[in-house]
Amino acid sequence: MTSERDTILRVRDLSVDIPVPSGTLHAVRNVDLSAIRGRTLAIVGESGCGKTMTALAVMRLLPGRARLRAREIGLEGTDLRSLSDKAFSAIRGNRMAMIFQDPMTSLNPVYPIGDQLEEIHIRHRGSGRREARERAEYLLARVGIVNPGTRLRQFPHQLSGGLRQRIMIAMALMCDPALIVADEPTTALDVTVQAQVLHLLKDLQAEFDMALILITHDLGIVARIADRIAVMYAGRIVETGSSRQIFAAPTHPYTQGLIDCIPYPGKTERRTALGSIPGIVPSLVGDAPGCMFRNRCAMAEERCRDGGNVERSVEDGHSYRCVHPVERLRGTMVPS
Amino acid sequence: MGRFFVQRLGVAVLVAITVSIIGFALLRVSGDLAADLAGEDATPAEIAEIAALYGLDRPLHEQYLTWAADALGGDLGQSLFTNEPVMDLILERVGVTILLSVYSLVLALGIAIPLGVLAAIRANTSIDRAALGVAVFGQAIPNFWFGLILIYLFGVLLRWLPISGSSSFAHFILPTVALGTAVMPALMRLTRTGMLEVLEADFIRTARAKGLRPGAVFFKHALRNAVLPVVSLSAVSLGFLLGGSVIVETVFALNGIGLLAYESILRSDFPVVQSILVFVSLAYIVLTLASDLINARLDPRIRLG
Numbered sequence: 001m002t003s004e005r006d007t008i009l010r011v012r013d014l015s016v017d018i019p020v021p022s023g024t025l026h027a028v029r030n031v032d033l034s035a036i037r038g039r040t041l042a043i044v045g046e047s048g049c050g051k052t053m054t055a056l057a058v059m060r061l062l063p064g065r066a067r068l069r070a071r072e073i074g075l076e077g078t079d080l081r082s083l084s085d086k087a088f089s090a091i092r093g094n095r096m097a098m099i100f101q102d103p104m105t106s107l108n109p110v111y112p113i114g115d116q117l118e119e120i121h122i123r124h125r126g127s128g129r130r131e132a133r134e135r136a137e138y139l140l141a142r143v144g145i146v147n148p149g150t151r152l153r154q155f156p157h158q159l160s161g162g163l164r165q166r167i168m169i170a171m172a173l174m175c176d177p178a179l180i181v182a183d184e185p186t187t188a189l190d191v192t193v194q195a196q197v198l199h200l201l202k203d204l205q206a207e208f209d210m211a212l213i214l215i216t217h218d219l220g221i222v223a224r225i226a227d228r229i230a231v232m233y234a235g236r237i238v239e240t241g242s243s244r245q246i247f248a249a250p251t252h253p254y255t256q257g258l259i260d261c262i263p264y265p266g267k268t269e270r271r272t273a274l275g276s277i278p279g280i281v282p283s284l285v286g287d288a289p290g291c292m293f294r295n296r297c298a299m300a301e302e303r304c305r306d307g308g309n310v311e312r313s314v315e316d317g318h319s320y321r322c323v324h325p326v327e328r329l330r331g332t333m334v335p336s
Numbered sequence: 337m338g339r340f341f342v343q344r345l346g347v348a349v350l351v352a353i354t355v356s357i358i359g360f361a362l363l364r365v366s367g368d369l370a371a372d373l374a375g376e377d378a379t380p381a382e383i384a385e386i387a388a389l390y391g392l393d394r395p396l397h398e399q400y401l402t403w404a405a406d407a408l409g410g411d412l413g414q415s416l417f418t419n420e421p422v423m424d425l426i427l428e429r430v431g432v433t434i435l436l437s438v439y440s441l442v443l444a445l446g447i448a449i450p451l452g453v454l455a456a457i458r459a460n461t462s463i464d465r466a467a468l469g470v471a472v473f474g475q476a477i478p479n480f481w482f483g484l485i486l487i488y489l490f491g492v493l494l495r496w497l498p499i500s501g502s503s504s505f506a507h508f509i510l511p512t513v514a515l516g517t518a519v520m521p522a523l524m525r526l527t528r529t530g531m532l533e534v535l536e537a538d539f540i541r542t543a544r545a546k547g548l549r550p551g552a553v554f555f556k557h558a559l560r561n562a563v564l565p566v567v568s569l570s571a572v573s574l575g576f577l578l579g580g581s582v583i584v585e586t587v588f589a590l591n592g593i594g595l596l597a598y599e600s601i602l603r604s605d606f607p608v609v610q611s612i613l614v615f616v617s618l619a620y621i622v623l624t625l626a627s628d629l630i631n632a633r634l635d636p637r638i639r640l641g
Contacts, residue, residue: 061544093547100545105538110560110635120546155636171546 008178008211009035009058009096013071016053016062023285027053027066029235035179035211040202042214042226042243044258048281050235051215055181059098060088076178094124097172101184103164107156113167114152120174139170143200162193169200176208183215198225220262223247228317231255234292235284236309241318251320251329253297291322299324340632340639348625355617356407360400363610364392372604373416407614413607417600422611425596430615432502433585433592436515437577439508441570443516444523449559449566452527456562457554459532467528471521483514483587500589511588515581519573526569530562537561564631571627572620579616 016028028050035041043051056062058073060080073080075096080088100106108116117139118132127135133152140148143166156164165185172180182201186194202225205212216222222229223243230240231254239252250256260275279296282288291309294300303323313319314326322329363369370387371378378386387393391402406413412422455467490510491499498507534540535558543557582594593612600608632639 059545061541089544089547089549091547092545098545100538100542102538106542108539108543108557108561109637111557112636119548119552123546123548123552155640157637158640168542171542 006037007034008037008076009033009213010072010074011054011058011070013069014054014057014073015069016050016057017067017069018063018065019067020285025285026235026288027284028057031232031237033213033230033237033240035213036227037178037211038206038209039227040205040212040214040225042216042222042229043232044216044219044222044229045232046217046281048284049232050284051232052183054232055098055183055213055215059092059096059181060085061092061098090124093120093177094175095177096179096181097175097177099165099168099172099180099182099185102188103161103168104156104188106168107164109156112153112155113159117152117167117171117174120171124175135174136170139173140167142173142204143167143170144196145170161189162197165189165193165197166200169197169204173204173208177210179211179213180205181213181215184217185214186221187217194221201225219258231258234282234288236292236321238293238322239320241314245314245318249314249318249330251314251318251326252293252322253299253329254293255320256329257296299329341629344625344628348621352618352621355621356404356614357400359613359617360403360610361396363606363613364396364399369604369606403610407611412611415600415605415608417603417605417608422607425608426593426611426615429591429593429596432590433578433581433594435502436508436511436581436585436590436592437574439512440515440519440577440581441574443512444520444573445566445570447516448520448523449527449563452524452566453531453554453559455524455528456531456535459528464528467524471524474517475521477517479514479518480583480587482517483511483584486510486514487587502590502592507588507590511581511584511590514584514587515577519577523566523569523573526566527562530565531558534558534562560634564635567630567634568627571623575616575620575623578619579612 011031011033014028014031014033015026018025018027031050031054033041033043033054043054045051053062053066057066057068057070058080062068070081075091078091080091083091107113114133114136117136118129121127121132121135122129125132136152137148140151145151145163145166151159151163151167159167165188169185172182180201185201186197189197198221201212201214204210214222214225226243228240229243229246230237231246231252232238233254239246239250239255241251246255247259250259254277257275257277261277263274277296282292282295289309290305291297291300294304297304309321310323311319311321312326368383370383370390370392373390374383374386384393391399394402403413410423412426414421415425418425451467451470455464458464487499487510490497497509498504499510501507531554535554540553540558543553548557579594579597581592582598584590585592585594586598593615597609597612599605600612628638
């Protein structure tokens with residue numbers, strides 16, 4: 001078991017509401033999660049499931065209209081909810097850092113790369129320009145960029161997407177954070193570069209002994225990287241467990257559907273259709289009792305209308321939200 | 337950067353030549369200059385004599401080439417009214433106009449940029465609406481009338497500031513306020529719009545995620561991206577001020593180039609009008625070139641391609 005000291009981030013009962021003309025959009029509902037030093041938590045789900053909102057809520061980067069509620073958001077023992085914006089900004093980029101989806105637009109086009117890296121160190125460490133530059137150069141080399149000194153003087157538009165994402169990673173590492181939140185870090189990259197960037201993240205995590213939260217829609221890339229997985233659907237975590245538990249015994253019908261969507265080179269039969277989940281994500285506006293997945297679920301029945309959000313446990317560390325007993329779920333959904 | 341500069345300079349020279357030709361031609365077709373000069377009661381013989389005297393009877397391209405060659409040599413001809421060299425007339429007056437224009441632009445930018453940034457940061461709040469109110473006021477009020485009100489308030493009632501002439505800095509304050517108020521609103525709204533757009537950008541979210549202080553996020557990361565169109569508009573505004581402050585110069589009796597142009601047009605003093613036309617055009621060209629260079633300095637995507 002992990003000790004209290006190793007729990008870098010603990011979030012309990014996090015909800016994010018966004019007022020919209022037709023009511024209130026519940027982007028995130030009652031999410032619990034924790035990130036452990038040296039471990040990777042993957043938050044998986046399709047677009048609009050609330051995974052990015054969860055990350056932005058933790059970083060206090062939500063859009064202005066969004067309302068956040070939580071019973072706890074603790075980073076390294078500090079209750080982040082109680083901090084002023086000013087005090088929070090001293091932690092952001094310092095003890096926790098974020099890597100964004102699109103490296104093409106996430107860097108400021110008018111400043112050289114070096115300046116954008118160095119300013120973090122100068123802000124949080126109060127270091128001088130030269131010390132910050134040494135740190136930036138070291139990290140660029142560490143993320144696999146050749147000629148870091150030259151690269152630091154270049155501008156974002158002179159670099160490829162893969163290079164820019166490596167720079168974003170170096171940027172996140174500038175102050176040696178305890179937690180990195182990576183929001184779809186490989187989605188905008190070429191497939192060939194995706195694997196490199198993921199491996200890099202994994203290596204750096206070990207080297208810097210950080211907690212990593214990896215947000216992705218691609219369950220396929222999660223298998224090799226994540227220690228724990230939280231599957232989100234329509235604002236809720238519908239299943240959570242260790243990577244082994246989730247892949248060996250997916251319990252929620254949605255998780256099973258996601259796993260069926262992954263092609264396995266060499267295993268998936270040629271010319272067979274890949275699995276897909278019919279239907280679309282339901283509207284998140286207004287109160288929605290019952291299981292949000294029921295309109296797309298093959299097993300849906302009457303009692304899914306009002307039950308289904310109760311958390312049930314399969315075994316230690318593996319829980320799901322579905323009214324059906326585990327045996328029935330396994331028996332019906334898992335292909336032979 | 338070098339190649340960029342040479343390209344822009346080449347374009348600027350071509351535009352200058354084109355503008356001088358068009359200006360020259362327009363003035364010639366605007367009426368019979370010789371007839372205007374000769375006066376209402378002149379006989380055709382007298383008109384022909386005057387035309388011959390000023391070379392107005394020669395083919396247009398010949399007139400232009402003669403004029404252009406002289407102009408390149410620094411000779412802009414003589415005023416038909418005072419017989420002074422046009423170059424002297426312009427040099428004597430241009431200082432006042434340039435000072436007034438630069439003061440006005442500095443004042444306008446000094447208000448427009450902070451107010452535009454503030455309005456964008458506090459979009460849709462009472463601060464934003466107040467800024468909009470200021471802009472609408474500046475845009476709607478005719479500047480000669482505003483100038484008269486300033487004269488009445490600060491010159492006549494309060495007696496704080498001189499109301500006419502150009503002999504000290506104090507003389508420039510009221511006309512600067514009148515002109516600055518006229519060019520400020522567009523600059524302010526452009527700053528606000530640009531900031532609003534940039535604040536939505538991903539790299540602003542990155543800047544916040546880095547834990548930078550709000551000042552660094554707004555002024556370092558956002559403003560430099562938002563200000564590029566403001567630089568271009570500033571150049572155009574300065575050109576407008578240099579050539580278009582005729583009315584305010586008249587109201588405040590500032591002996592600038594606008595007043596000279598106005599008087600010369602009334603007197604059909606075409607060598608002076610011609611030269612002022614070219615001077616203002618050149619000012620626009622130089623300013624456009626300058627704004628291109630400043631933007632290239634601000635945005636590496638422009639200078640490095």
